[in-house]
Amino acid sequence: MNQKDQVCQYKLMASRDALEVIQGKWRIPIIIALTHGTKRFGEIQRDISDISPKMLSQELKALEMNKIVKRTLHDTMPVTTEYSLTPLGESMTNLLNEILNWGLHFREEVLKRDN
């Protein structure tokens, strides 16, 4: 295996680690919603209007396990739950921005011309 191939293998490994966390229809949208500050369950649901409570609950749990999202219970009446990004979640800012930039670029380059 030459050096170029080794670099390629290294990159492929790193991308797989990242993909395992951000894979799926809802994780990136949920993280984006939380970059705008701490939010409650219902607020996220309103932001991402077509997510079901089941999927939101499930994906929030997965993100919590991966230490991307932090869940805080408040002893108010009634009990409220708040979700926020951990430092690891906040470290995704650059990644999220590039996804957004490229999404806009893609829309301009390809999607427009199809319509």
Place this chain on the structure above:
Amino acid sequence: MNQKDQVCQYKLMASRDALEVIQGKWRIPIIIALTHGTKRFGEIQRDISDISPKMLSQELKALEMNKIVKRTLHDTMPVTTEYSLTPLGESMTNLLNEILNWGLHFREEVLKRDN
């Protein structure tokens, strides 16, 4: 809807466009393999050792339709096929780099401590 919400909705839309293209287990790895230059079918298959010819063929077709990848047939004997990134595919460089960076960061922060 206040201004903050509008920005959030705008971002969510852009991320969905991008996600539709990069969604799935194999697309990002295939694009990464092609950032190292034009490659043939078998070369990509060797780089990504656990992809089946079926999935590689299928995902390359999808990437071609989205104008990320270009397929070139060479009239040699036997016929050879070459795959390369289009300018739109090359415009993903920053996005790919951020995925790699974050993947490495994530491995350091979380995966290590689990072992």
Place this chain on the structure above:
DNA sequence: GTAACTACTTACCCAGAGGTAACTACTATA
């Protein structure tokens, strides 16, 4: 007392993502 809001959970279902294995068709080499 009943309707509505909070934050979920549970049960059920289905399409499609992805895996495996075998097959095609052509060329080159031993």
Place this chain on the structure above:
DNA sequence: TATAGTAGTTACCTCTGGGTAAGTAGTTAC
């Protein structure tokens, strides 16, 4: 003649991501 390499295709199967709908448990407002 047979084995290996080129670049895929096809058939079949399984599993799970995600959708829908309804239920739960507590609080508050009318």
